[in-house]
Amino acid sequence: MQSNNLLLLIKLLTLHSLLVLSTSQDFDFFYFVQQWPGSYCDTKQGCCYPSTGKPESDFGIHGLWPEYNDGSYPSNCDPDSPFDASEISDLMSQMKSDWPTLACPSNDGQTFWAHEWNKHGTCSESELDQHGYFSSSLNLKAQINLLKILEDAGIHPNGSEYNLSSIIGAIQEATGYTPGIECNKDSSGNSQLYEIYLCVDKSGSNIIECPILPKGKCGTSIEFPSF
Ligand SMILES: *[C@@H]1O[C@H](CO)[C@@H](O)[C@H](O)[C@H]1NC(C)=O
Numbered sequence: 001m002q003s004n005n006l007l008l009l010i011k012l013l014t015l016h017s018l019l020v021l022s023t024s025q026d027f028d029f030f031y032f033v034q035q036w037p038g039s040y041c042d043t044k045q046g047c048c049y050p051s052t053g054k055p056e057s058d059f060g061i062h063g064l065w066p067e068y069n070d071g072s073y074p075s076n077c078d079p080d081s082p083f084d085a086s087e088i089s090d091l092m093s094q095m096k097s098d099w100p101t102l103a104c105p106s107n108d109g110q111t112f113w114a115h116e117w118n119k120h121g122t123c124s125e126s127e128l129d130q131h132g133y134f135s136s137s138l139n140l141k142a143q144i145n146l147l148k149i150l151e152d153a154g155i156h157p158n159g160s161e162y163n164l165s166s167i168i169g170a171i172q173e174a175t176g177y178t179p180g181i182e183c184n185k186d187s188s189g190n191s192q193l194y195e196i197y198l199c200v201d202k203s204g205s206n207i208i209e210c211p212i213l214p215k216g217k218c219g220t221s222i223e224f225p226s227f
Pocket residue numbers: 154156158159160
């Protein structure tokens with residue numbers, strides 16, 4: 001009888017440690033991804049401004065995504081840790097200006113932030129809790145002013161075409177790191193500057209050289225639409 005109880009205890013402890021292991025998933029680095037609102041909106045699908053109004057003409061945060069060095073990534077790691085706006089109430093006004101939603105129908109952004117936390121943020125809980133995840137992202141955005149970097153290099157969001165290599169070169173020059181660039185297509189099929197990826201160490205604070213860059217489907221000449 002007693003040894004049966006002991007056996008049961010051992011089984012329960014083993015099960016418990018397996019569950020803990022599976023929720024505190026590890027990863028290698030982050031992609032910090034910013035998006036150009038003009039290119040999000042300038043597509044066949046279009047966009048909706050947030051209920052708080054048209055965002056500034058600036059890059060906005062898309063997300064901070066835990067990644068593996070082989071180019072794959074974990075997702076939806078912890079259903080027991082849903083997005084909770086009350087944990088980031090002190091960050092709300094900065095969230096609205098730096099991480100604006102452009103999805104339809106119009107909303108205040110919580111759907112976007114909940115998606116990013118639930119899909120990506122829950123996979124870096126071994127490093128950052130919910131407040132840390134969002135505040136790290138806001139701090140990264142404050143560290144790197146992409147629009148200023150591009151404009152200083154003569155690359156303006158005015159509907160002109162620019163060389164992919166000049167865009168990469170300008171960011172390399174200013175930050176010391178090689179960015180990944182993603183394009184999408186406007187309603188007439190032209191390639192346009194959509195997202196800029198930088199890599200960040202697991203602490204969520206320091207930019208690093210990317211272990212692997214996203215494939216990127218930009219032409220050599222890409223449009224930088226106004227917003
Ligand atoms: C955009 O700005 C660049 C650099 O100032 C300029 O050369 C170009 O003519 C402008 N394009 C448009 C469409 O205004």
